[in-house]
Amino acid sequence: MNKEPQLFPKMNHNEMSIEESLRTNWQFSIEVLNGGREDSAGIRLLEARAWEIACEALKPRNIHLPAPPPSYDERTLQQAFEMLKAPHKLRPLLQWFLDQIRNCRYMLQKDILEFTRHWEETMDVRHFRELFNVLSEWFSVWGKEVLAFKKYDLDGHFAFQRAFRASLLSILPPSFSSAFTALLKFTLVDSESFTPPASQSLSRSPLLFEQINTFGVSEDFENIITNVLYEEIRVRVMDTCPGEWEESMLPGLREWFTQKALPWIAGMYASGAPNEERLRAVLGPVTQKFDYHLCKMLCDLRTNEIFDIIVNYPNSMSAVLDLKECLSRTDQRAKFVQALRKFNTRRLLHHGAETSNILEQYINTIRCLRLLDPAGVLLFSVAEPIRRYLRERPDTIRCIVSNLATDDGILGLSDEKDSGITPIRDALESADDYSDPNWHPEPNDAEPGFRTSRPTDIISILVSIYDSRDLFIKELQILLGRRLLAITDGDYYDEMRRLEQLKLRFGDTQLQVCEVMMKDILNSVRTREGIRELGETPLHPTVISHLFWPEQAKTSLVLPLEMKVLQDDFATKYSDRNPGKYLKWIPNLGTVELKLELADRTVAAKVTPLQAAVIHHFSNQDTWTPQELADKLDIAEALSITSALQAWENLGVLEEMPDGSYFLLETAREGRGAKRYNKMVLIAPETVGEVEAAETAEREQTERMRVHWQFIKGMLNSFGKLTLEEIHGKLRFFAPDYDHTQEHLAIFMQSALKEGLVEVHDGVWRAVR
Amino acid sequence: MAPILPSLLAASRNGKSSDHLRIRGATGSITCICRLSNELMTLMMSNSPGISAFPKSDSNLFDWVGTIEGAPGTVYENLSFKISIHFPSDYPYVAPVLRFESPCFHPNVDLHGNICLDILKDKWSAVYSVHTILLSLQSLLGEPNNDSPLNADAAELWGNEQEFKARLMSYYRPI
Numbered sequence: 012m013n014k015e016p017q018l019f020p021k022m023n024h025n026e027m028s029i030e031e032s033l034r035t036n037w038q039f040s041i042e043v044l045n046g047g048r049e050d051s052a053g054i055r056l057l058e059a060r061a062w063e064i065a066c067e068a069l070k071p072r073n074i075h076l077p078a079p080p081p082s083y084d085e086r087t088l089q090q091a092f093e094m095l096k097a098p099h100k101l102r103p104l105l106q107w108f109l110d111q112i113r114n115c116r117y118m119l120q121k122d123i124l125e126f127t128r129h130w131e132e133t134m135d136v137r138h139f140r141e142l143f144n145v146l147s148e149w150f151s152v153w154g155k156e157v158l159a160f161k162k163y164d165l166d167g168h169f170a171f172q173r174a175f176r177a178s179l180l181s182i183l184p185p186s187f188s189s190a191f192t193a194l195l196k197f198t199l200v201d202s203e204s205f206t207p208p209a210s211q212s213l214s215r216s217p218l219l220f221e222q223i224n225t226f227g228v229s230e231d232f233e234n235i236i237t238n239v240l241y242e243e244i245r246v247r248v249m250d251t252c253p254g255e256w257e258e259s260m261l262p263g264l265r266e267w268f269t270q271k272a273l274p275w276i277a278g279m280y281a282s283g284a285p286n287e288e289r290l291r292a293v294l295g296p297v298t299q300k301f302d303y304h305l306c307k308m309l310c311d312l313r314t315n316e317i318f319d320i321i322v323n324y325p326n327s328m329s330a331v332l333d334l335k336e337c338l339s340r341t342d343q344r345a346k347f348v349q350a351l352r353k354f355n356t357r358r359l360l361h362h363g364a365e366t367s368n369i370l371e372q373y374i375n376t377i378r379c380l381r382l383l384d385p386a387g388v389l390l391f392s393v394a395e396p397i398r399r400y401l402r403e404r405p406d407t408i409r410c411i412v413s414n415l416a417t418d419d420g421i422l423g424l425s426d427e428k429d430s431g432i433t434p435i436r437d438a439l440e441s442a443d444d445y446s447d448p449n450w451h452p453e454p455n456d457a458e459p460g461f462r463t464s465r466p467t468d469i470i471s472i473l474v475s476i477y478d479s480r481d482l483f484i485k486e487l488q489i490l491l492g493r494r495l496l497a498i499t500d501g502d503y504y505d506e507m508r509r510l511e512q513l514k515l516r517f518g519d520t521q522l523q524v525c526e527v528m529m530k531d532i533l534n535s536v537r538t539r540e541g542i543r544e545l546g547e548t549p550l551h552p553t554v555i556s557h558l559f560w561p562e563q564a565k566t567s568l569v570l571p572l573e574m575k576v577l578q579d580d581f582a583t584k585y586s587d588r589n590p591g592k593y594l595k596w597i598p599n600l601g602t603v604e605l606k607l608e609l610a611d612r613t614v615a616a617k618v619t620p621l622q623a624a625v626i627h628h629f630s631n632q633d634t635w636t637p638q639e640l641a642d643k644l645d646i647a648e649a650l651s652i653t654s655a656l657q658a659w660e661n662l663g664v665l666e667e668m669p670d671g672s673y674f675l676l677e678t679a680r681e682g683r684g685a686k687r688y689n690k691m692v693l694i695a696p697e698t699v700g701e702v703e704a705a706e707t708a709e710r711e712q713t714e715r716m717r718v719h720w721q722f723i724k725g726m727l728n729s730f731g732k733l734t735l736e737e738i739h740g741k742l743r744f745f746a747p748d749y750d751h752t753q754e755h756l757a758i759f760m761q762s763a764l765k766e767g768l769v770e771v772h773d774g775v776w777r778a779v780r
Numbered sequence: 781m782a783p784i785l786p787s788l789l790a791a792s793r794n795g796k797s798s799d800h801l802r803i804r805g806a807t808g809s810i811t812c813i814c815r816l817s818n819e820l821m822t823l824m825m826s827n828s829p830g831i832s833a834f835p836k837s838d839s840n841l842f843d844w845v846g847t848i849e850g851a852p853g854t855v856y857e858n859l860s861f862k863i864s865i866h867f868p869s870d871y872p873y874v875a876p877v878l879r880f881e882s883p884c885f886h887p888n889v890d891l892h893g894n895i896c897l898d899i900l901k902d903k904w905s906a907v908y909s910v911h912t913i914l915l916s917l918q919s920l921l922g923e924p925n926n927d928s929p930l931n932a933d934a935a936e937l938w939g940n941e942q943e944f945k946a947r948l949m950s951y952y953r954p955i
Contacts, residue, residue: 721825722824728846729846730845745838
């Protein structure tokens with residue numbers, strides 16, 4: 012350039028403002044700079060201008076202020092965009108816009124803080140809901156500008172959404188999430204129970220979820236949303252299910268979930284799904300997740316209730332079936348076992364529970380868990396502590412046996428009738444059948460001792476609590492003996508039927524003794540008839556073989572002479588009929604039907620032999636003291652005499668005198684018993700000996716002592732004389748189950764001494780011959 | 781299971797008398813021990829009047845002592861005799877050896893107390909037990925087998941009850 016360029020054209024100050032002139036001058040300068048060509052710096056200056064215009068138009072505005080008039084008309088704006096397009100300046104422009112969004116987030120923050128604070132103060136979710144409308148407005152106002160980029164093949168929407176999300180998340184106050192949780196809960200619950208008209212529009216959750224989706228924050232809130240739903244499922248389960256065992260709850264819960272909760276989350280996850288099928292496909296995994304949670308909740312609940320569920324079985328069968336499905340879905344078996352074991356220890360296996368209750372619960376547990384887990388793994392793990400505990404209880408066998416031998420006992424034999432009575436299988440004898448083509452390994456959570464091939468019927472399980480079956484057989488004999496002797500009407504059909512059933516279970520050989528007992532009873536009937544043919548007798552004896560019957564409680568009761576004559580007569584006839592067999596009477600068993608002929612009345616009664624013997628003595632002498640009677644009848648304990656006397660006193664036959672003796676009322680006393688009773692009175696026979704009432708443990712103890720006494724007697728007889736130490740040493744060595752101390756033995760020997768069975772001189776014991 | 785074996789084992793397990801097992805091993809098989817302890821139990825529980833027997837010492841089940849009383853109605857009534865029983869280690873396949881330890885005037889018992897009883901000799905069978913042997917011995921007292929006497933004097937005198945009783949009592953030593 013050789014000549015001085017004219018930098019500043021002459022200005023007309025009157026026509027143009029300073030700005031205008033500057034601009035003109037600027038334009039001029041650019042043209043000079045560009046030297047008439049359309050590029051380079053001059054262009055750049057134009058671009059700068061276009062940038063400025065675009066920025067002005069795009070700048071995010073505060074929606075709370077009235078919208079300012081557009082700074083430029085559409086055309087100018089478009090020209091600016093056109094200009095920026097060529098040098099690829101649109102992308103930086105978009106970037107600038109997004110930066111602006113971030114910079115302007117303080118405007119949002121103000122709104123959010125305000126709404127959140129309002130919620131904190133009032134807890135009004137409906138108001139809080141407005142926040143999303145406002146946010147929506149911000150979003151749409153700001154996002155509108157991005158549309159301008161679309162014309163130039165530049166989709167800014169996604170970038171904008173991201174920028175908006177980033178801004179939004181960066182300014183959320185801490186309490187926002189709780190507010191949002193409350194809102195979600197409200198929308199979820201609202202649709203079913205709480206629908207005030209005013210809230211209807213705002214609580215429509217699809218819109219809310221749409222908004223959240225629009226902001227692109229649904230993923231960020233997913234945790235909150237699912238937590239809300241989890242919580243809601245928990246509440247639902249806790250509200251509807253506890254204690255409801257008689258119907259299946261799972262289908263109802265699932266129905267509720269499909270009807271109410273599923274549409275709710277559908278808004279969140281699948282708002283854009285075009286049709287039902289697609290919707291289901293999208294929601295599939297989500298539904299599975301929540302269904303798992305549903306099952307887990309129900310499973311937890313039922314696990315906590317399991318003890319009572321078992322108590323109420325079979326009424327609670329539906330709950331068990333629910334639990335079965337839940338367990339199979341959630342794999343909480345270990346937890347279940349743990350819980351049930353804990354409950355059992357705390358609520359069942361302690362001294363406060365009766366053995367029959369424990370047994371009943373055990374049986375119910377067996378039934379329940381078999382339903383729950385046919386393979387029996389659960390049962391095995393749960394049952395072991397119960398079985399161990401039962402084994403320690405002294406009266407378990409008695410309890411099982413007495414239930415075994417009744418039809419309506421807790422064992423409910425009837426409900427197994429369908430499957431037929433199966434012989435009892437021994438837990439030990441079943442080994443794996445290696446040639447079984449259908450063999451399966453034990454389930455993988457089975458404990459080491461578990462066997463699939465264990466016996467499964469309840470009686471076998473109960474019997475297998477003990478290693479040996481002999482105890483049961485012994486107890487069965489005792490029970491059968493007691494029951495047979497208690498039957499007076501000659502109807503033995505029930506007992507025979509029961510015995511047959513038991514034989515199917517235990518096998519003929521085991522119950523041979525019981526068979527003999529039954530035969531004895533039936534033979535007795537024939538014997539009685541046979542002897543009656545020889546001559547009338549008022550006796551109806553039951554003849555039992557002492558080798559086969561359990562020891563009968565014997566007391567030394569001296570029966571009246573008349574009675575003795577009858578007995579001897581019967582015994583002789585019996586021995587004539589059965590050569591080589593002799594009768595030995597057990598005077599304290601049986602019942603006596605007698606008629607008392609008093610001066611003014613007749614009293615008929617059915618009483619025990621002792622009571623009969625007592626009243627018999629009053630026929631010769633009308634006043635007796637209990638002690639006199641005890642001596643006369645050779646009864647050691649005066650207590651049973653007194654109770655017999657009182658029984659007669661209750662009938663108005665005797666009266667107690669002030670000095671403790673009893674007096675026979677030949678004529679009925681005014682207002683006394685006789686009037687209260689009818690002619691035929693039945694005094695409930697005393698329970699056939701208190702011995703029966705005694706616990707099995709005591710009986711075992713006495714039985715053991717009896718065995719020990721036999722040993723002591725045997726050794727004293729063999730050696731002639733022994734010291735206490737020697738007896739103790741020999742007992743410890745040879746007698747079974749001898750675990751007493753020498754002091755204990757000394758006490759025992761002293762009592763034997765008192766009974767005159769042994770004698771002692773200078774510490775040397777001898778048997779009395 | 782024999783009731784005594786557990787107590788034997790238990791005793792040795794407790795370390796109280798660890799030599800029992802050794803003794804058992806030295807003198808007899810387990811079946812024999814089982815059998816003998818079973819028989820002891822049966823005998824103790826049998827409650828038969830007039831017979832009794834018991835192992836002599838704690839450590840040896842094979843030597844027993846016992847007493848036998850004469851059955852009522854026989855010449856031996858109210859008399860009791862001391863006996864000893866020795867079981868061989870292959871009992872019950874071989875009969876035990878029984879002897880009267882106190883003098884007994886009897887056709888089938890010699891002056892040393894040896895007994896002639898068929899079931900202890902050629903008629904022995906493993907089904908017999910201490911209990912049955914003692915019962916047989918008791919009945920032998922009242923019903924001697926005079927065809928094969930060990931004590932000829934006694935066999936001759938048997939028919940004469942009075943004289944027999946006198947001789948018997950001259951020998952008899954109450955225990």
